[in-house]
Amino acid sequence: MAVKENLRPGGRSARVQASVHKAVRELLADMNRAEVTIPLIAASAGVTPSTIYRRWGDLQELLADVAVERLRPDMQPIDAGSGKADLQAWAEQYAEEMSSGPGREMIRDVLAAQAGANACKCSEYTRQQILVIAERAKARSEIFPDVDRVMDDVVAPIMYRILFGDVPDAARVSDLVSRVMTTKD
Amino acid sequence: MAVKENLRPGGRSARVQASVHKAVRELLADMNRAEVTIPLIAASAGVTPSTIYRRWGDLQELLADVAVERLRPDMQPIDAGSGKADLQAWAEQYAEEMSSGPGREMIRDVLAAQAGANACKCSEYTRQQILVIAERAKARSEIFPDVDRVMDDVVAPIMYRILFGDVPDAARVSDLVSRVMTTKD
Numbered sequence: 001m002a003v004k005e006n007l008r009p010g011g012r013s014a015r016v017q018a019s020v021h022k023a024v025r026e027l028l029a030d031m032n033r034a035e036v037t038i039p040l041i042a043a044s045a046g047v048t049p050s051t052i053y054r055r056w057g058d059l060q061e062l063l064a065d066v067a068v069e070r071l072r073p074d075m076q077p078i079d080a081g082s083g084k085a086d087l088q089a090w091a092e093q094y095a096e097e098m099s100s101g102p103g104r105e106m107i108r109d110v111l112a113a114q115a116g117a118n119a120c121k122c123s124e125y126t127r128q129q130i131l132v133i134a135e136r137a138k139a140r141s142e143i144f145p146d147v148d149r150v151m152d153d154v155v156a157p158i159m160y161r162i163l164f165g166d167v168p169d170a171a172r173v174s175d176l177v178s179r180v181m182t183t184k185d
Numbered sequence: 186m187a188v189k190e191n192l193r194p195g196g197r198s199a200r201v202q203a204s205v206h207k208a209v210r211e212l213l214a215d216m217n218r219a220e221v222t223i224p225l226i227a228a229s230a231g232v233t234p235s236t237i238y239r240r241w242g243d244l245q246e247l248l249a250d251v252a253v254e255r256l257r258p259d260m261q262p263i264d265a266g267s268g269k270a271d272l273q274a275w276a277e278q279y280a281e282e283m284s285s286g287p288g289r290e291m292i293r294d295v296l297a298a299q300a301g302a303n304a305c306k307c308s309e310y311t312r313q314q315i316l317v318i319a320e321r322a323k324a325r326s327e328i329f330p331d332v333d334r335v336m337d338d339v340v341a342p343i344m345y346r347i348l349f350g351d352v353p354d355a356a357r358v359s360d361l362v363s364r365v366m367t368t369k370d
Binding site: 034058108111112117119120122123151152153155156157159160161163164165166176 | 219243293296297302304305307308336337338340341342344345346348349350351361
């Protein structure tokens with residue numbers, strides 16, 4: 001659906017992208033990622049390998065491009081009645097999704113690409129989610145910490161633990177949220 | 186030097202590792218990492234490719250193994266007279282080193298490997314450094330935050346920014362350190 005909506009008149013480029021992304025997702029579902037190659041993707045997407053090389057440069061960039069699309073949030077943060085409850089619910093879901101097997105693979109793909117653009121995009125998606133929560137809190141006349149502060153104090157520790165081999169459990173996440181909600185400066 | 190010290194009697198395995206690591210470091214200094222292959226490394230190290238495959242599994246694991254060795258701190262944190270000054274000096278250096286080109290490549294290599302063991306080791310090195318600072322502060326009868334707290338509040342935000350496309354500047358790092366040194370709980 002989203003694909004059709006993105007098509008501009010004569011959007012051959014958008015169709016190529018959609019078809020290549022779809023091929024990557026299907027291949028990753030079916031086989032070990034180490035076996036996925038650009039020729040395989042090209043054959044499955046019905047394009048030539050050179051089309052893929054021209055557009056994405058290499059396999060790693062293409063995987064990062066697909067991963068960042070999958071990391072794009074598909075919903076607004078749940079409205080749980082208060083800024084703290086919203087942040088709590090959001091952070092729990094974020095920690096769970098990102099520390100899952102597919103979550104870790106997507107993060108790894110995004111970070112493995114040489115160009116950092118996709119990593120920025122990924123962080124920006126997260127920031128946008130926090131911003132929605134912050135604005136909702138403001139609309140309720142609540143006090144809510146600065147978005148940067150939430151990124152540093154809640155998002156960064158969760159992501160650091162996931163990347164460097166720990167699992168951020170629910171109690172830990174809850175503690176991070178409580179702390180950021182009570183900081184004064 | 187370090188290599189010889191690590192040799193156990195009959196330490197053929199340690200010699201192979203040292204020789205392969207050295208070959209990787211030299212090749213990475215000379216050429217683009219995308220051009221570095223296991224056959225090239227094997228030729229340069231004077232071992233067979235199958236020796237490398239047997240021991241490391243694949244190129245990514247080998248690169249992660251080399252990167253984590255390079256990320257191992259080669260000095261104690263500087264003693265700057267107080268826990269806060271020590272942490273400040275350490276955090277500045279950490280942010281600088283990790284956000285440099287070679288620093289980013291090493292982190293990327295460590296995180297790109299499927300097995301997470303090297304990422305854990307890397308985080309453990311960092312933790313050990315903080316622990317040294319904490320114990321020094323304790324010996325001076327200073328108050329110093331919990332090591333986990335420092336990991337969450339100083340290390341994680343620095344690493345998150347580096348990985349997701351931002352640069353943690355000196356003022357930011359200094360702010361993170363000041364905050365963790367004044368938290369009460």
